[in-house]
Amino acid sequence: MTHDARRLALTMGDAAGIGPEIIVRAIASGAAGPCVVVGSVDVMRRATAQSGLLLPVALLDAPDDAVPPDCVPVWQPPALPAGLGDLVMGQVQATAGAAAACCIEAAARLALAGQVAGIVTAPIHKEALAASGVHHPGHTEMLQALAGAPAVRMMLANGELRVVLVTIHVALRRAIELLDFDAVLQTLRIVQGAAVRWGQPRPRIAVAGLNPHAGEGGLFGDEELRFIAPAIAAAVAEGIDARGPFAPDTVFMRARHAPGHPGEFDIVVAMTHDHGLIPVKYLGVEHGVNVTLGLPFVRTSPDHGTAFDIAGRRPADARSFEAAIRMARQLAG
Amino acid sequence: MTHDARRLALTMGDAAGIGPEIIVRAIASGAAGPCVVVGSVDVMRRATAQSGLLLPVALLDAPDDAVPPDCVPVWQPPALPAGLGDLVMGQVQATAGAAAACCIEAAARLALAGQVAGIVTAPIHKEALAASGVHHPGHTEMLQALAGAPAVRMMLANGELRVVLVTIHVALRRAIELLDFDAVLQTLRIVQGAAVRWGQPRPRIAVAGLNPHAGEGGLFGDEELRFIAPAIAAAVAEGIDARGPFAPDTVFMRARHAPGHPGEFDIVVAMTHDHGLIPVKYLGVEHGVNVTLGLPFVRTSPDHGTAFDIAGRRPADARSFEAAIRMARQLAG
Numbered sequence: 001m002t003h004d005a006r007r008l009a010l011t012m013g014d015a016a017g018i019g020p021e022i023i024v025r026a027i028a029s030g031a032a033g034p035c036v037v038v039g040s041v042d043v044m045r046r047a048t049a050q051s052g053l054l055l056p057v058a059l060l061d062a063p064d065d066a067v068p069p070d071c072v073p074v075w076q077p078p079a080l081p082a083g084l085g086d087l088v089m090g091q092v093q094a095t096a097g098a099a100a101a102c103c104i105e106a107a108a109r110l111a112l113a114g115q116v117a118g119i120v121t122a123p124i125h126k127e128a129l130a131a132s133g134v135h136h137p138g139h140t141e142m143l144q145a146l147a148g149a150p151a152v153r154m155m156l157a158n159g160e161l162r163v164v165l166v167t168i169h170v171a172l173r174r175a176i177e178l179l180d181f182d183a184v185l186q187t188l189r190i191v192q193g194a195a196v197r198w199g200q201p202r203p204r205i206a207v208a209g210l211n212p213h214a215g216e217g218g219l220f221g222d223e224e225l226r227f228i229a230p231a232i233a234a235a236v237a238e239g240i241d242a243r244g245p246f247a248p249d250t251v252f253m254r255a256r257h258a259p260g261h262p263g264e265f266d267i268v269v270a271m272t273h274d275h276g277l278i279p280v281k282y283l284g285v286e287h288g289v290n291v292t293l294g295l296p297f298v299r300t301s302p303d304h305g306t307a308f309d310i311a312g313r314r315p316a317d318a319r320s321f322e323a324a325i326r327m328a329r330q331l332a333g
Numbered sequence: 334m335t336h337d338a339r340r341l342a343l344t345m346g347d348a349a350g351i352g353p354e355i356i357v358r359a360i361a362s363g364a365a366g367p368c369v370v371v372g373s374v375d376v377m378r379r380a381t382a383q384s385g386l387l388l389p390v391a392l393l394d395a396p397d398d399a400v401p402p403d404c405v406p407v408w409q410p411p412a413l414p415a416g417l418g419d420l421v422m423g424q425v426q427a428t429a430g431a432a433a434a435c436c437i438e439a440a441a442r443l444a445l446a447g448q449v450a451g452i453v454t455a456p457i458h459k460e461a462l463a464a465s466g467v468h469h470p471g472h473t474e475m476l477q478a479l480a481g482a483p484a485v486r487m488m489l490a491n492g493e494l495r496v497v498l499v500t501i502h503v504a505l506r507r508a509i510e511l512l513d514f515d516a517v518l519q520t521l522r523i524v525q526g527a528a529v530r531w532g533q534p535r536p537r538i539a540v541a542g543l544n545p546h547a548g549e550g551g552l553f554g555d556e557e558l559r560f561i562a563p564a565i566a567a568a569v570a571e572g573i574d575a576r577g578p579f580a581p582d583t584v585f586m587r588a589r590h591a592p593g594h595p596g597e598f599d600i601v602v603a604m605t606h607d608h609g610l611i612p613v614k615y616l617g618v619e620h621g622v623n624v625t626l627g628l629p630f631v632r633t634s635p636d637h638g639t640a641f642d643i644a645g646r647r648p649a650d651a652r653s654f655e656a657a658i659r660m661a662r663q664l665a666g
Contacts, residue, residue, distance in 0.1 A: 171544050171554025173509050211504050212606040221504025249610035253617060273545040277582035278611045284586060 007064070008032075008328055009107040009116040012039025015087050015096045017306025018316035019122030020047030025318035027072050028053045032325055036063050036116065037074045038107045040099060042085030044074050050312055063110050077106035089312030092125060097132030100124040104139060108146040111297035117332040118298030119143075120324050123306045137169075140292050143299055152294035153190050155267075156280040156303065157327060158287045160256050162267045163276040164191050175272050179210065179223060184231035187269055192240045194293040195267070198331040206251050206265035207232055207244035208275055214245045228271075242269075252279035286319045289327040298332045300324040340397070341365075341661055342440040342449040345372030348420050348429045350639025351649035352455030353380030358651035360405050361386045365658055369396050369449065370407045371440045373432060375418030377407050383645055396443055410439035422645030425458060430465030433457040437472060441479040444630035450665040451631030452476075453657050456639045470502075473625050476632055485627035486523050488600075489613040489636065490660060491620045493589050495600045496609040497524050508605050512543065512556060517564035520602055525573045527626040528600070531664040539584050539598035540565050540577035541608055547578045561604075575602075585612035619652040622660040631665045633657040 010032070013019025020039065024047050026032045037044060045057045058071040067073040079102050081095050104124075110116045121139050129138070136142040144152045155164045166187045167175035188205060195203040208214075209228060211221030218225050228245045235242040243265070244251070256279075257263040270276030280288055281303075288303030302320035310316060343365070346352025353372065357380050359365045370377060378390045391404040400406040412435050414428050437457075443449045454472050462471070469475040477485045488497045499520045500508035521538060528536040541547075542561060544554030551558050561578045568575040576598070577584070589612075590596040603609030613621055614636075621636030635653035643649060 169545055169549075169553055171548070171556075172505075173554060176506050176509075212502055215504070216502075220502055221506060223504075248607040249614050250618065252611055253614050256615065274581040274608055275611065278585055278608065279615045281582050281586050282589065282612045282615050285583065 005117060006329070006332070007034045007036055007116050008325065008332075009063070009110050009119045010035050010037045010325075011103040011107045011119065011121045012037060012043060012100070013122030014100050014125040014128055014306045015040065015043040015084050016089050016091055016093055016128070016311060017123055017125060017308055018311045019124075019306065020044055021051050021311070021316045022302070022318040022321040023122055024048050024051050024053055024055065024072055025316070026322045026325060028055050029318070029322065031322040033329065035073070035325075036060065036067070037072060038063070038077060038103045038110070039074055040080055040084040041074050041076060043087075044072050046085060048072060051315070064115055077102050079106075090308040092127045092131060094128065094131040097125065097128030097130070097134065101129060101132060101134045101142065104142055105146060108143055111299075112147060118300070118328040120321070120328050121299065121301040122321065123302065123304065125306045125308065139301065143292060143295055147295050147297070149294050149296065151186055151190060152292050153187055155291040155293050156277060157289050157291060158280060158283075158323075160258055160263075160283070161252060161280055163252070163280050164267060164269050164293060165273055165276045166269060166271050168273050172272060176210065176223070179227070179271055181227040181231045184228055184269070185234050188231065188235040188240055188242050189238070190294045191267055191269065192235075198298075199333050200266065202241050203266040204264070205240065205242045205267050205269060206246055206255055207242060207269045208248045208251045208271060209245035210248075210271040212247070212249070214247045248275050286317065287323045288320060289324045291327060291331065298328050300328040300331070338450060339662070339665075340367045340369055340449050341658065341665075342396070342443050342452045343368050343370045343658075344436040344440045344452065344454045345370060345376060345433070346455030347433050347458040347461055347639045348373065348376040348417050349422050349424055349426055349461070349644060350456055350458060350641055351644045352457075352639065353377055354384050354644070354649045355635070355651040355654040356455055357381050357384050357386055357388065357405055358649070359655045359658060361388050362651070362655065364655040366662065367400075368406070368658075369393065369400070370405060371396070371410060371436045371443070372407055373413055373417040374407050374409060376420075377405050379418060381405060384648070397448055410435050412439075423641040425460045425464060427461065427464040430458065430461030430463070430467065434462060434465060434467045434475065437475055438479060441476055444632075445480060451633070451661040453654070453661050454632065454634040455654065456635065456637065458639045458641070472634065476625060476628055480628050480630070482627050482629065484519055484523060485625050486520055488624040488626050489610060490622050490624060491613060491616070491656075493591055493596075493616070494585060494613055496585070496613050497600060497602050497626060498606055498609045499602060499604050501606050505605060509543065509556070512560070512604055514560040514564045517561055517602070518567050521564065521568040521573055521575050522571070523627045524600055524602065525568075531631075532666050533599065535574050536599040537597070538573065538575045538600050538602060539579055539588055540575055540602045541581045541584045541604060542578035543581075543604040545580070545582070547580045581608050619650065620656045621653060622657045624660060624664065631661050633661040633664070
């Protein structure tokens, strides 16, 4: 046993999607660094062959076994379903969903036990997950349940911008109803806690308003006055460097870190999915990384899905997955 | 009389703000081209002196009088209030509001009569406008009333992106209530009509949805299914190249025109103020231009306000105003 504290667990994702391929590409390019793939040896062998990469796949007996050089190190969770080598690429299959869930659960247990420095998850397909009988809609909810975390938040990050969302996959009308003092303050506490964990004790957190011009003093909506500003004040009273609420249309520009443009803030909290994701994605999705905040371990993922339309047919782009690995290493310290 | 069909009317804006100064700078830099300033000679002389630019101010008897070279050509509307040279910089003053309104009205009449190719408006202060007894909240509403236009829309544009907003300065909650089939279809018709006017007979118009992932088939909100998609279909039936609804978080990235990244669309229609303005402003506000669509003439303005905090104290940045002039010339053809 040669425990490597810097080893990341890479979950293979849906075996019918591009997940196994982008894992192989990230390892082949050297971008992955010390890691263990939590997945199926058959699936990873097929992905290696399909990618045209002459990289051996090594089966580890235990997740912290020594890894031979220049190979794809795979640890198979004991509960992994059989027959995964026969899956059809690009199709929703319950077995693929069950295998993906099994790998996520096994990786979470490794992270909770401190056996890996963090988890990077390859994409899963939510219909396949549901078909396998898993009632969680996605990674985030599964990991939250496995870790027993009271609340989590999604952070999207690239080289320029880190954005944390208060609400995510709900109708905009419903998002407005879900927003309140507690949702904003809880987000600020989660951001602060995560930043401390990754070694940034006092990040400058900007809070974007909900309404045009952040409500312009109540003229265009009162959410800023009623609970966003009070939640910021409560966070400040707890020692959090939270500022705002700022006009949504200029706060991301102000926070942007680019050559010759030092950002004014380290993280922006956005009230809605699209206020936050429009600026993160504007310059391209290749480098976007999804980070789950509020878990007791580091978890990142690429900002794209299983790409069933190209899986096994055309080469997949591993850049976002590689960026997710880099981000996980950075956050794991 | 030497009527120059390419002459633009530049309204001086609030005389206590940076409007007169950025006009002088745009003329001095050569960026303005053929133009006539609709404003006060006293105000423009003071702005020239404060800017340290040795440029004579020439008073024209009529807006289409010949303009001597290398000067700031000013035409004073007959109804212009007196005493404007004594205004205090950086303060809300009813006289400044009245003068700004007078210049806007005079410029609109010139444009309606075909005496100028278009209008570029320097910033006004809405409190000063209100203090002067004008009941319109801003330029757009004043110009719409003067032109008798049934509906107008705001377009924000820079070198990469052109975005038209269905709703603007209202609470986000209220914006969702205001959206319907007619609001979306009317926007598409206004965009199409404006594009034809500026010589683009069939622009590729992308419509951004309202909800995350454009509602994901009704899972996250039904506005896309209920009226956005039907309004797009109705526009297509009228011969408009409207497409969507697309996920708000990626449509602006897809529409972006940049070196090596030809945009997929010419114009994006956004349902809300901040969905549209976050991407336009993300890379900086210096080059953003506001264009009013739906008027029978071209009208542009810079994407900033009167900047009372620096007016007359520190040099103002004329780049957005110069971009507004360039855009007006481009749209006037």
